[in-house]
Structure formats: structure tokens, C-alpha cells
Amino acid sequence: MNQYIVEQKLSLAESLILIVEDDPINAMVIEDLLSGLYQTKIVHSGESALKFCDVQPPDLILLDVVMDGISGLETCITLKINTQTQHIPIIFITSMHDQDDQNRCWEAGCVDFVAKPVNGVTLRNRIKSHLTLKLQSDLLRRISFVDGLTGLYNRHLLEDVMEKFTSHVNRSNQPLSLMMIDVDWFKGYNDTYGHLEGDECLKRLARAIKDSLQRPTDMAIRYGGEEFLCLLPDTDHKGVEKIANLMLKMVNDLAIEHKLSEFKVVTVSIGIHTISRSKNTSLVNTLAKTDEALYVAKQLGRNRFSTYVTKS
Ligand SMILES: Nc1nc2c(ncn2[C@@H]2O[C@H](COP(=O)(O)OP(=O)(O)OP(=O)(O)O)[C@@H](O)[C@H]2O)c(=O)[nH]1
Numbered sequence: 123m124n125q126y127i128v129e130q131k132l133s134l135a136e137s138l139i140l141i142v143e144d145d146p147i148n149a150m151v152i153e154d155l156l157s158g159l160y161q162t163k164i165v166h167s168g169e170s171a172l173k174f175c176d177v178q179p180p181d182l183i184l185l186d187v188v189m190d191g192i193s194g195l196e197t198c199i200t201l202k203i204n205t206q207t208q209h210i211p212i213i214f215i216t217s218m219h220d221q222d223d224q225n226r227c228w229e230a231g232c233v234d235f236v237a238k239p240v241n242g243v244t245l246r247n248r249i250k251s252h253l254t255l256k257l258q259s260d261l262l263r264r265i266s267f268v269d270g271l272t273g274l275y276n277r278h279l280l281e282d283v284m285e286k287f288t289s290h291v292n293r294s295n296q297p298l299s300l301m302m303i304d305v306d307w308f309k310g311y312n313d314t315y316g317h318l319e320g321d322e323c324l325k326r327l328a329r330a331i332k333d334s335l336q337r338p339t340d341m342a343i344r345y346g347g348e349e350f351l352c353l354l355p356d357t358d359h360k361g362v363e364k365i366a367n368l369m370l371k372m373v374n375d376l377a378i379e380h381k382l383s384e385f386k387v388v389t390v391s392i393g394i395h396t397i398s399r400s401k402n403t404s405l406v407n408t409l410a411k412t413d414e415a416l417y418v419a420k421q422l423g424r425n426r427f428s429t430y431v432t433k434s
Contacts, residue, residue: 137253138163140180142171142197143215144189148238152184152215155242156249168192172200175207182253184236184245187216187227195230202231205282209259211252215240269344271321272328277345281405287355288403295399299362301352302393302412303331303369306424308348310382323378323388324348330376331390334369351412359396359429366392366427374425389425391416396429 138161143149149164156162163180165171169191171183183201187194194214201207214227214235227235233252236245269276275283291298305311305327312320331350332342345351354362369392378388393416397403411430419428 134250134253134257135160137161137181137257138178139249140165140171140174140183142166142168142183142189142194143186145186148186148215152240152245155240155245159246160249160253168194168197168200171197175201175210179207179210181210181256182249183210183212184249185212185214185232187214187218187223195226198227198230198232205285209256209263211256213248213252272325272344274328274332274350275341275343277343277351280343280345280351283341283353284405284408287353288397290355291397291403292399294356296356297358297396297398299354299357299359299394299396300408300412301354301362301366301369301427302345302409302416303350303352303390304392304416304420305348306385306389306391306420307380307383311380311388314380314382326376326378327373327388327390330372331369334365334372336365340365351409357396359394362394362396363427363429366394370425370427385425391419391424392427393417393419394427394429 139156141149141152141162141164143152143164144166146166149166153162153164163174165174168189171185172192174180185194185198198212198214201210201212211233212231214232215238216223216227216235217238218224219237224235234248236248267275267279287298290296305324308320311323328342328344328350331352335342335352335354337354339355341353343351343353354365370390373390374387376388380386380388383389393412393414395408395412395415397408415428415430419426422428
């Protein structure tokens with residue numbers, strides 16, 4: 123599920139190229155041309171290509187234009203409107219030389235095309251250029267999604283992720299839980315121990331928050347200065363309350379001295395909200411409810427969690 127954050131490939135040789143070609147002989151010829159240079163996978167239809175990309179997005183796609191079933195053009199358009207696959211460069215392999223046909227390829231969103239019969243040198247060079255750009259842009263996207271102080275994801279990722287998680291809620295009919303976490307009396311902590319100690323404290327808290335999440339699909343984001351947001355897919359209210367209790371304990375166990383706190387150690391307050399299918403799942407609305415629960419946890423005395431209660 124965490125495909126929205128790109129896995130960083132270190133070299134071109136690790137990159138995966140998906141060859142979509144309905145003629146098995148042509149597919150093998152192309153695979154041979156790339157042998158030893160890249161990882162490759164062959165599928166023989168647009169339908170199989172879409173299924174494959176849903177599970178394991180490749181780094182580049184070589185796409186035959188004319189195929190039975192979903193054509194190459196339709197496959198390309200479908201991949202380009204999906205936020206999870208729109209960054210994958212697509213090179214058409216085409217025997218169509220007509221200008222109108224070529225225009226249709228560009229309009230579908232390809233980065234390039236190579237004419238049949240394929241010239242090996244041309245194909246390899248085109249792939250190398252586009253893959254190099256892809257790896258660079260993956261790296262930039264990765265950097266722009268990570269918070270420099272804590273190493274958690276930052277809020278730039280939120281809109282993308284929420285869209286993906288809420289559509290998962292609607293598809294799977296499984297709940298999604300959110301936790302908004304705020305450090306208690308943190309202004310007092312900074313005033314007492316200084317801003318640098320404050321930063322150190324945030325780093326340790328971020329680690330504890332991340333460690334209290336149990337599944338690889340759970341996600342921790344630094345939402346603001348001393349505020350964090352966790353997203354827990356496929357988790358109902360009982361499950362998230364268990365995690366909230368564990369998180370409170372792990373933060374207390376850090377035993378970071380905080381003289382001005384009534385607990386004498388650094389603590390956090392947590393607001394929880396669980397959404398399910400058919401509810402209003404807009405990002406703004408969902409965050410507002412989670413924040414409301416956090417406000418209640420603060421009002422009730424801090425160092426606790428509170429769950430959003432639906433108003434009738
Ligand atoms: N050291 C450090 N402090 C930060 C950072 N981001 C925000 N803060 C501080 O966090 C404090 C938040 O204080 P407030 O919002 O007043 O709330 P609080 O003192 O935590 O009190 P409650 O939330 O009501 O328990 C402010 O003093 C901010 O300057 C950061 O990156 N580093």
C-alpha cells in the first residue's frame with residue numbers, strides 16, 4: 123500500500139522495465155536487446171499491464187500500440203490518469219508512421235516512441251535517457267516528502283496519501299483510522315531547555331510514535347511543528363485505541379524530563395477518528411474531526427487520547 127512513496131533505485135541496472143507486446147516473438151526480441159542491462163518483465167495485453175502496474179509499478183514501460191483488447195493508447199491514458207502510475211515513462215513501440223497516429227501517441231501521454239522494426243541501439247539509448255530522468259525525479263520526490271528533522275514523512279504527501287487511503291476504504295469496505303498527536307506544554311519545554319533540546323525531544327518523540335505503529339502500511343507524518351498525524355488503514359476504533367495506549371506508554375517510557383509539566387516528563391495528547399465507507403471522507407472534514415478529538419484530549423487533562431464522537 124505504501125507505493126505512493128517511491129522506492130529509490132540506486133542504479134539503472136536495478137530498474138524494472140515492463141514490456142507490453144502481444145506478439146511473443148517480438149517481446150522476446152526486445153527482452154534480448156535489454157538483457158543484462160535492466161530487469162525486465164513481459165506481459166501480452168493492456169489488461170495484464172494495468173494489473174501488473176497496480177501491484178508492482180515498473181520504472182519504464184515499452185508499450186505496443188496495436189493490441190487486441192485494451193489498445194496501447196487506452197492503456198497509456200489509463201496509466202496517466204492514475205496518480206500511482208502517472209510518473210512511469212511510457213515509450214511506444216509502433217509500426218505506425220503516419221503523423222496523425224504519432225500525434226495520438228503524444229496526446230496519450232507517452233515520453234517517446236520507437237519504430238518497428240526496433241533498432242537496438244536507438245531503443246537502448248532512449249531507455250537510458252528516460253530512465254535516468256525518472257530516477258532523478260524519484261529522488262527529488264522522495265526528498266520533498268521527508269521531514270528533515272525527524273525523518274518522518276511531511277505533510278506534502280498528505281493529499282496524495284489520503285486520496286489513496288480513502289479510495290481503499292471505499293473499495294475494501296475496511297475502516298481507516300487517524301491519530302492527531304500534539305506534544306503537551308511544548309512551549310514550556312522550549313522555554314526551559316532551549317530550542318535545540320526541543321528539537322532533540324521532537325526527534326525522540328517521532329521515533330516513539332513510529333515504533334508504536336505495528337504494520338508496514340501504517341504511516342506517521344510530521345504534520346506541523348510539534349504535531350504528528352498517523353494514518354492506520356484497515357484499522358477500526360478498537361485497533362486504533364490499542365495503538366494510542368501503546369503510544370502514550372512509549373512516550374511516557376522515554377522519561378524525558380519536563381519540569382513545567384504536571385507529569386514531570388514529556389507527554390502527548392492524541393485525537394482519534396475512524397472513517398468507513400459511505401461517510402463524508404473529504405480530507406478537510408476528516409482532519410477537522412480528528413483535531414476536534416485532540417482538543418477534547420487536551421481539555422480533559424492531556425497525556426491521554428480522545429475519540430471523535432459523531433454528533434446526531
Ligand atoms: N524546538 C522546536 N519547537 C517547536 C518546533 N515547532 C514548534 N515548536 C514549538 O512548539 C510550541 C507549541 O506551543 P503551543 O502551541 O503554545 O502549545 P503547547 O505549549 O505545546 O501547549 P498544549 O499544546 O496546549 O499542551 C511553540 O513554542 C513552538 O515554538 C520545532 O521544530 N522545534
